[in-house]
Amino acid sequence: MHERAGTPATESDLINVEALVKAYYDRDPDVSEPDQRVAFGTSGHRGSSLTTSFNEQHILAITQAIVEYRTSQGITGPLFIGADTHALSAPAMTTALEVLVGNQVRVLVDRFDDFVPTPALSHAILKWNNDPVRRAEGEADGIVITPSHNPPGDGGFKYNPPHGGPADSEATSWIAHRANGLIADNMRGVLEAEPSGVETYDFRGNYVDDLESIIDFDAIRRSGVRIGADPLGGASVNYWSAIRDKYNIDLTVVNERVDPTWSFMTLDWDGKIRMDPSSPYAMASVLAHAGEFDILTGNDADADRHGIVTPDGGLMNPNHYLAVAVEYLFGHRSGWRADAAIGKTLVSSSMIDRVAAALRRRLWEVPVGFKWFVPGLLDGSVGFGGEESAGASFLRFDGTAWTTDKDGILLCLLASEIRAVTGRSPSQLYAELVARFGDPAYERTDAAATPAQKSVLGKLDAASIEATDLAGDPITAKLSDAPGNAAAIGGVKVATADAWFAARPSGTENVYKIYAESFRGPEHLKSVQAAAKQLVDDALADA
Structure with a gap:
């Protein structure tokens, strides 16, 4: 544990944005060095321009490889693309657009030049592909430019195929191999053009307007639940005010700052700035507002993770909240299939196993990585999929897919619905689970x-x-x-x-x-x- 964990960042903790962006363009990776190769983890390629692991050549090559991959798969529809608030996301977005336009791919960017959360992009892909008229124009896929909750000096690049969720290992291995080959071959085969004539899409409006198909806003509004939401300087910053205005709920955005250095953050456990809403150290400044709201929430930079704070329990352990969410949802979603399973990663708490047994629902335990939940969420055979790292999604009221990627905004809103419908906080409900099943x-x-x-x-x-x-x-x-x-x-x-x-x-x-x-x-x-x-x-x- 770092001695300054949980304390405000100081000038010495902040990145030099100008130097970071300059290194993005100036440094050329050597793919014979393992640390400089394109490598996809569970959530895309990540790195930093200062370590020559996330630079212009990486993004040129990855984007060209994605273009070739989608062609090989017969994907001919539009490609949705969005970025978060990290300093490297904007230059990477420009680079990717140059390649996509150079390859004559139909591209849709945000209509208002806003940041795009991961769940909003997944939602956009599914909405397009579920519309028979639009689908006839070709299946859509997408790119999210984000390193998620990683420090300000990092960049990230994720590909979501037509199922809307994270690409599987077969796809990412193909893309990474081709991208490294392009870099090794001095970028021969990469096509570029000025990014003109790009179409736009209202990610925020489409996502926010559709939330009533999955969250009981009437109950939230009637109950008068006081909600605080902190985007932690991430891509959800303009979504929370739009949700408040659309559904007329008592919601306050407690921090609307966007700063690529994240100077307003408190340091995480290791002394780094990290936008992890499940960390009490990274969330220390948010926790200072805990007594002001019935439900207080946080999201990471691309809003695919959630943090839930209650006045009686503080910041909830993600495992605890997932168990509460599972019990609540399977008792309040009558439109789901009777055999819809409860999905969890095998490193999530066994409290979920005990809740599933009590509900007499099938437990579907998969490896680490949200990609494993995609097929079940698509066909409704999995009602809820969650990871111990504070990532989850679930089905609409009617049992159809909402997103096939993690949705931190959704899970934050669910906490308010739970409070409104049950009259108890998620922390209180977890205490009841402990009384029934034990305290892990x-x-x-x-x-x-x-x-x-x-x-x-x-x-x-x-x-x-x-x-x-x-x-x-x-x-x-x-x-x-x-x-x-x-x-x-x-x-x-x-x-x-x-x-x-x-x-x-x-x-x-x-x-x-x-x-x-x-x-x-x-x-x-x-x-x-x-x-x-x-x-x-x-x-x-x-x-």
């Missing part, structure tokens, strides 16, 4: 690992773990594939009746991540974590 202790820690060990862990077969007990309790499951869809989890998960751990290699650092939870309290959790590290280290001993 949950934590994620990191342990050192060499690149070779990370590679072994990512391919580890759970059968190679020979232990029969975990922290003194019999092991009931050893997993290297997710039970929901049999996809490889890129690590292992080991469970007992009252505890579990999962270990996965980091994609960016020489560490592996241990997620662990115990329903027998913090001390038992420590025992689980120690046993988990030993089990994994033993399995990696020969790497």
